[in-house]
Amino acid sequence: QLQLQESGPGLVKPSETLSLTCTVSNGSVSAGIFFWGWVRQPPGKGLECVGHIYQSGSTYYNPSLESRVTISMDTPKNEFSLRLISLTAADTAIYYCVRSSGVSDYYYIDVWGKGTTVTVSS
Amino acid sequence: SYELTQPPSVSVSPGQTASITCSGEKLGDKYVAWYQKKPGQSPVVIIYQDTKRPSGVPERFSGSNSGNAATLTISVAQPMDESEYFCQAWDRSTAVFGGGTKVTVL
Numbered sequence: 001q002l003q004l005q006e007s008g009p010g011l012v013k014p015s016e017t018l019s020l021t022c023t024v025s026n027g028s029v030s031a032g033i034f035f036w037g038w039v040r041q042p043p044g045k046g047l048e049c050v051g052h053i054y055q056s057g058s059t060y061y062n063p064s065l066e067s068r069v070t071i072s073m074d075t076p077k078n079e080f081s082l083r084l085i086s087l088t089a090a091d092t093a094i095y096y097c098v099r100s101s102g103v104s105d106y107y108y109i110d111v112w113g114k115g116t117t118v119t120v121s122s
Numbered sequence: 123s124y125e126l127t128q129p130p131s132v133s134v135s136p137g138q139t140a141s142i143t144c145s146g147e148k149l150g151d152k153y154v155a156w157y158q159k160k161p162g163q164s165p166v167v168i169i170y171q172d173t174k175r176p177s178g179v180p181e182r183f184s185g186s187n188s189g190n191a192a193t194l195t196i197s198v199a200q201p202m203d204e205s206e207y208f209c210q211a212w213d214r215s216t217a218v219f220g221g222g223t224k225v226t227v228l
Binding site for chain 2: 046
């Protein structure tokens with residue numbers, strides 16, 4: 001069964017850059033027709049899609065974060081990464097790496113990582 | 123950007139039926155998924171493509187979608203169904219989520 005595991009710092013200072021990596025096991029980021037991405041949940045709030053990367057390398061970002069976010073894929077390492085710059089307290093959240101399955105213009109998230117808590121504080 | 127709206131909370135008695143709505147402009151033209159999220163756990167998909175249940179999801183969970191609203195129905199609610207539920211649609215190659223609905227079974 002495909003598994004996703006997030007890794008990265010739990011505490012980041014305001015204005016700095018967050019870098020998270022998602023390691024894929026029991027499957028390949030280059031197999032099938034999937035989107036690989038990140039979803040976050042701030043404390044006491046709902047889920048928010050950060051963005052996705054397709055196996056072709058095409059990326060799609062939440063418009064509200066687009067100016068600050070980059071998602072990339074490392075196929076040989078079988079992992080993908082999130083980079084979010086200019087952090088503020090509003091970026092404090094649990095960050096989940098996810099796989100989305102579907103067809104055409106419809107996808108849903110069928111695999112979630114366990115999530116990693118990121119706190120932005122000095 | 124596309125928006126989905128859910129009621130913040132729903133209460134249901136054990137054994138009764140709970141319905142959670144998810145509203146969005148012409149939502150019926152899109153496919154909707156529903157996720158169950160319990161505290162400290164990752165979300166789990168319980169309905170996808172409006173009505174389909176992944177293997178292992180109890181039959182008491184069902185979904186529908188038409189017009190401007192999708193509905194998740196929990197029939198014969200169980201105490202274990204107490205959770206937060208999120209709807210999700212796909213818009214411009216990104217996932218859009220509703221704000222979530224906390225279901226209380228009491």
